[in-house]
Amino acid sequence: xxxxxxxxxxxxxxxxxxxxxxxxxxxxxxxxxxxxxxxxxxxxxxxxxxxxxxxxxxxxxxxxxxxxxxxxxxxxxxxxxxxxxxxxxxxxxxxxxxxxxxxxxxxxxxxxxxxxxxxxxxxxxxxxxxxxxxxxxxxxxxxxxxxxxxxxxxxxxxxxxxxxxxxxxxxxxxxxxxxxxxxxxxxxxxxxxxxxxxxxxxxxxxxxxxxxxxxxxxxxxxxxxxxxxxxxxxxxxxxxxxxxxxxxxxxxxxxxxxxxxxxxxxxxxxxxxxxxxxxxxxxxxxxxxxxxxxxxxxxxxxxxxxxxxxxxxxxxxxxxxxxxxxxxxxxxxxxxxxxxxxxxxxxxxxxxxxxxxxxxxxxxxxxxxxxxxxxxxxxxxxxxxxxxxxxxxxxxxxxxxxxxxxxxxxxxxxxxxxxxxxxxxxxxxxxxxxxxxxxxxxxxxxxxxxxxxxxxxxxxxxxxxxxxxxxxxxxxxxxxxxxxxxxxxxxxxxxxxxxxxxxxxxxxxxxxxxxxxxxxxxxxxxxxxxxxxxxxxx
Numbered sequence: 001x002x003x004x005x006x007x008x009x010x011x012x013x014x015x016x017x018x019x020x021x022x023x024x025x026x027x028x029x030x031x032x033x034x035x036x037x038x039x040x041x042x043x044x045x046x047x048x049x050x051x052x053x054x055x056x057x058x059x060x061x062x063x064x065x066x067x068x069x070x071x072x073x074x075x076x077x078x079x080x081x082x083x084x085x086x087x088x089x090x091x092x093x094x095x096x097x098x099x100x101x102x103x104x105x106x107x108x109x110x111x112x113x114x115x116x117x118x119x120x121x122x123x124x125x126x127x128x129x130x131x132x133x134x135x136x137x138x139x140x141x142x143x144x145x146x147x148x149x150x151x152x153x154x155x156x157x158x159x160x161x162x163x164x165x166x167x168x169x170x171x172x173x174x175x176x177x178x179x180x181x182x183x184x185x186x187x188x189x190x191x192x193x194x195x196x197x198x199x200x201x202x203x204x205x206x207x208x209x210x211x212x213x214x215x216x217x218x219x220x221x222x223x224x225x226x227x228x229x230x231x232x233x234x235x236x237x238x239x240x241x242x243x244x245x246x247x248x249x250x251x252x253x254x255x256x257x258x259x260x261x262x263x264x265x266x267x268x269x270x271x272x273x274x275x276x277x278x279x280x281x282x283x284x285x286x287x288x289x290x291x292x293x294x295x296x297x298x299x300x301x302x303x304x305x306x307x308x309x310x311x312x313x314x315x316x317x318x319x320x321x322x323x324x325x326x327x328x329x330x331x332x333x334x335x336x337x338x339x340x341x342x343x344x345x346x347x348x349x350x351x352x353x354x355x356x357x358x359x360x361x362x363x364x365x366x367x368x369x370x371x372x373x374x375x376x377x378x379x380x381x382x383x384x385x386x387x388x389x390x391x392x393x394x395x396x397x398x399x400x401x402x403x404x405x406x407x408x409x410x411x412x413x414x415x416x417x418x419x420x421x422x423x424x425x426x427x428x429x430x431x432x433x434x435x436x437x438x439x440x441x442x443x444x445x446x447x448x449x450x451x452x453x454x455x456x457x458x459x460x461x462x463x464x465x466x467x468x469x470x471x472x473x474x475x476x477x478x479x480x481x482x483x484x485x486x487x488x489x490x491x492x493x494x495x496x497x498x499x500x501x502x503x504x505x506x507x508x509x510x511x512x513x514x515x516x517x518x519x520x521x522x523x524x525x526x527x528x529x530x531x532x533x534x535x536x537x538x
Contacts, residue, residue, distance in 0.1 A: 007135070028306045033299050035248045037319070038252065038323060040296060040320075042248075045293065046328055049292060049435065051344025051353070054089065055341055056284070056345070067087065071489050100283065101292070104482035107450065107478050107479030110475060110479075112125070112297055113317055116309065118464070125452075132455045132459070140502065140509075144444055146441075148294055149383050149387065164370060165203070167370060173359070177204040222427055223424070234405065250371045251372040259327070262335070262338055266338055267337060271337055276341075283486070284489050287490050291438060296321050296324075297317070299316045351369060381419065385414035388417075443486055457473070
């Protein structure tokens with residue numbers, strides 16, 4: 001038990017990061033970090049999930065219990081009332097859902113800022129947990145972050161592909177269509193064929209090829225965008241940040257356009273009723289749109305590539321969160337004012353649907369959505385390999401994953417493998433409810449980060465803290481409670497999948513990680529390192 005909860009001092013973590021063979025190129029400023037944060041935040045959440053949160057999902061009395069939010073199930077059992085299965089609609093009150101999710105993220109962002117400024121190394125919540133809560137917790141949170149970055153990126157790649165097809169259709173006035181089997185996965189293709197009509201108007205050659213009696217489809221645009229982003233990230237973080245900043249400017253301009261132009265298309269009667277499902281609908285919506293905010297913590301994974309991490313990391317995370325919250329609230333108000341919220345039921349392109357009566361505006365919005373989703377892919381693909389790299393440095397994963405490219409000074413091995421996994425799954429699989437799985441993994445990580453601030457304040461109160469969370473332990477506890485409330489607002493099936501994922505991660509840790517940990521080998525216990533992970537030779 002003592003081995004499971006051993007920690008690494010912040011000084012040791014920083015000395016490891018500064019070893020010549022491990023050192024990354026420091027080139028990012030506070031503006032770069034803010035743009036990276038905005039690039040990660042504005043994307044699939046507002047472009048794809050706002051409509052779903054507003055319209056709800058399959059609310060009826062004869063559905064599957066696994067689709068029911070945990071909190072609704074518990075309340076029904078406690079009050080001995082019938083269980084209403086499905087996800088309640090937030091309606092126009094989805095604007096409040098964004099506020100609730102933003103407040104929860106705000107408390108977590110304060111905690112991230114304190115730890116990131118105090119321990120400015122790659123690894124994000126994984127590294128902070130290793131320094132405060134112990135190795136087993138660090139492993140769990142590192143394994144958990146895979147849900148946030150890799151699995152989340154699969155959903156984002158699917159959304160990018162969908163908007164890409166619709167943009168081609170809009171720009172060509174319906175004359176350019178791609179074969180259905182070439183731009184989607186088998187499950188989604190079957191769903192669209194069963195719906196027919198408008199669902200298939202964007203595609204040509206609706207007949208799917210058969211392989212061994214099974215209909216096949218490959219989402220080529222999804223894997224193509226993942227491959228492009230992966231290549232860019234291998235080339236260099238400075239170039240990636242520059243590309244991201246350009247994309248961010250484009251998509252923020254489109255978001256502002258939607259708000260400004262859409263305001264003149266609003267019909268106030270569409271805001272009635274404002275909260276059709278009451279507080280439960282607002283919380284259920286918040287649990288969904290939380291996906292729109294994940295990614296600001298990806299800024300912390302670039303700590304070793306930031307010029308002044310103690311000052312710039314807190315600025316980047318908090319500034320990007322504030323800017324995006326304001327844009328989200330305004331945009332959700334406009335979307336639910338242009339059309340009745342029920343129109344967006346099951347719609348993964350709600351923003352484009354809102355402007356369907358104006359083709360030129362729909363094309364512009366689709367282009368903005370592509371830019372938004374591209375930058376999310378960029379930042380998530382930036383963060384995931386650095387989590388793997390940090391875990392491999394500590395021996396919890398094979399040290400092959402800790403290699404740094406000799407010329408570009410980027411973690412190219414983990415970047416390539418992440419790209420292969422994300423692109424491959426996105427090409428063949430219907431992601432569906434994995435957005436919920438991404439959310440529950442991220443919320444759990446946020447809870448552990450908030451707890452880490454409290455623990456480290458007690459264990460090492462004299463340590464210099466360039467940024468301090470106010471009102472500790474009150475603010476971190478607020479973060480814990482709000483994040484847990486959002487977790488309870490997710491469906492039961494999401495909790496089941498989450499526990500299965502954690503059990504699989506623990507098996508890997510006990511069969512490999514704990515045996516190969518550098519702390520187990522006695523390497524990371526002194527003032528210097530004796531073994532450096534190998535790098536690729538020129």
